[in-house]
Amino acid sequence: GAVVSQHPSWVICKSGTSVKIECRSLDFQATTMFWYRQFPKQSLMLMATSNEGSKATYEQGVEKDKFLINHASLTLSTLTVTSAHPEDSSFYICSAGPDNYGYTFGSGTRLTVV
Amino acid sequence: AQTVTQSQPEMSVQEAETVTLSCTYDTSENNYYLFWYKQPPSRQMILVIRQEAYKQQNATENRFSVNFQKAAKSFSLKISDSQLGDTAMYFCAFMRNTPLVFGKGTRLSVIA
Numbered sequence: 001g002a003v004v005s006q007h008p009s010w011v012i013c014k015s016g017t018s019v020k021i022e023c024r025s026l027d028f029q030a031t032t033m034f035w036y037r038q039f040p041k042q043s044l045m046l047m048a049t050s051n052e053g054s055k056a057t058y059e060q061g062v063e064k065d066k067f068l069i070n071h072a073s074l075t076l077s078t079l080t081v082t083s084a085h086p087e088d089s090s091f092y093i094c095s096a097g098p099d100n101y102g103y104t105f106g107s108g109t110r111l112t113v114v
Numbered sequence: 115a116q117t118v119t120q121s122q123p124e125m126s127v128q129e130a131e132t133v134t135l136s137c138t139y140d141t142s143e144n145n146y147y148l149f150w151y152k153q154p155p156s157r158q159m160i161l162v163i164r165q166e167a168y169k170q171q172n173a174t175e176n177r178f179s180v181n182f183q184k185a186a187k188s189f190s191l192k193i194s195d196s197q198l199g200d201t202a203m204y205f206c207a208f209m210r211n212t213p214l215v216f217g218k219g220t221r222l223s224v225i226a
Contacts, residue, residue, distance in 0.1 A: 042218070043217065046214075049213055093159065101161060103214060105151075105158070105159035
């Protein structure tokens with residue numbers, strides 16, 4: 001089946017610094033990638049839709065200048081959390097597709113800002 | 115806009131028993147996809163089962179099956195012979211084009 005690799009799986013950073021999270025489709029070309037945020041014991045909240053070669057589409061309430069998304073190739077999308085603050089601490093998940101089954105999820109990144 | 119409702123925040127089932135998780139959705143579309151995803155403590159989202167709306171036959175995957183009632187906009191998941199490894203959050207999701215719309219999830223605990 002389709003495989004999506006997300007890196008890093010966890011990261012701790014200091015307040016004010018930036019963190020980059022990578023999402024790679026390993027065995028298929030992903031024309032679309034999605035970035036989600038998940039708070040503890042809650043569902044996935046869509047942050048943005050990323051299409052290869054074009055600007056990302058952000059959901060209402062998501063700061064595009066804080067959460068920079070780049071989808072430069074059909075196999076790689078990156079999410080950069082700029083000037084991170086403790087309130088940005090969360091679990092971030094990407095999904096990529098479409099493949100034969102729909103969209104495949106990465107394993108997620110746990111971000112802690114101290 | 116499409117919405118997905120999971121009315122059971124938490125459920126529990128004895129090992130080897132059968133449990134059904136409920137999901138309803140709201141859409142004016144005729145062609146779409148429905149999914150059940152499992153999220154164990156590792157938080158990896160795992161596709162459990164998928165149903166195409168144009169197919170009348172209910173999807174099955176080993177111990178997992180769905181009861182898809184298109185007119186009622188209902189898409190329940192049945193887990194047979196529950197195993198301890200089935201303990202997880204289960205999310206129902208709707209897709210028409212993109213992106214996925216998720217329900218709030220049902221936390222399932224399988225008890226030995």
